[in-house]
Amino acid sequence: MTTSRSTTGERPLNPFIDVQKALKGASYPADKNSLIETAKANGADDEVLQRLQDLPDQQYQSPAEVSKGVGNE
Known part of the structure; x- marks a missing residue:
């Protein structure tokens, strides 16, 4: 079993969406x-x-702020 994602898999390729x-x-x-x-x-x-x-x-004020934090890891 592979752990890589593909475009045909169930999981989206975008971690922000996840x-x-x-x-x-x-x-x-x-x-x-x-x-x-x-x-x-x-x-x-x-x-x-x-x-x-x-x-x-920290406190997150919105979903966008969480996405920004995820992108800065």
Whole structure:
């Protein structure tokens, strides 16, 4: 079994989309820990959870701010 993603696989190639799907229903502003809990409740995979763990520990005002943080890791 390979771990690389392909365009025919189930997972999107965009980590921002993966993270935002995992954060569906999150209330903002939100701190890193509440974002992680929301992602876990939504069944996020280990890769998404790791991206959230790697975020700076701060308050996030919007989904866009979370995406910016994910992009800066």
